[in-house]
Amino acid sequence: MRGAVLRYRVMAYITGVLIIVICFVGLPLQFAAHNNWIDQWLGTVHGYLYIVYVIFAYLLSRKLKMRTWPTVLLLLAGTIPVLTFLVERWMTRTYIAPALADDAAGAAQQPVSR
């Protein structure tokens, strides 16, 4: 569980940062300075890292037994600026923290049970 969460978080931050650079640095440069180097190359890099993000996010969603539409939102979050980070926070609050607390409580509970 912890490994899956870590893989998802690493990819969420990478794709999240990339898309912010593309949208808030690359696009202004393209239109103001007619320099589309950042957009073109980072866009391609983001495209392929997004595949990795989708895989890790999907595996995590299976582990957390998420329903369909929350999972779709989670997967699409890697393509929309800022949303990646908001969704990561929402994931932590709604799914990851309770699941990790469950794991920890389950482990702590073992010797207590009569």
Next chain:
Amino acid sequence: METPGPAPTAEGDTLPLLSGQVVPPGSALPPPEPPEADGAAPQPAGRAWRFVYRPRWVAWHLFAFAVALGMLWLGDWQYRRALGGNGLSWAYTFEWPLFAGFALVFWARTIRDEYRQRRHGGLSETELGRRAAAALSLAALPEGAMLPAGELPAGMTVRELQLSLRAAQEAAYDDADDPELARYNAHLAKLNARERRKALGAGKDRIL
């Protein structure tokens, strides 16, 4: 195999009896609970598949195929751009079909999950077998063998017995001097309440 096991609750929400716990002596048994909503009960394979024709699911099938076709079309568009001399488009030419494939895998798995939910109440084969074995061994016990004499009314089903055992154990369990255990128990109670609400709403056919 059709099993006389208890109607399944959420996975992981195992009944205390199955982990080898016994009811504390002297605790009163509460009245048996009403049966759960139909949606939570396991169904035979033929009936369990029928949900795929329901309007909401048909809409979901159409949506999934529209999305996959759209992605293939985008891949084709990038292919034409790549042939037109845009070198970077080659990267996207191969990417869009991958996404289209993923969309179809995702769609297929939502159907498989729903089928399993309806067929087995969402429990894995292993968990089903474990629960069935536990329930069978319980039913084979002479009446009152594990319990203080007179605490098990004649004619009580295994399901009712287990629910009662769980309720009695919860009532008798004192977690006041252990804040961490109290927090864990509060969390379990919250999860249980949520599952009950879900079971009540399960009659409606829904994707979410």
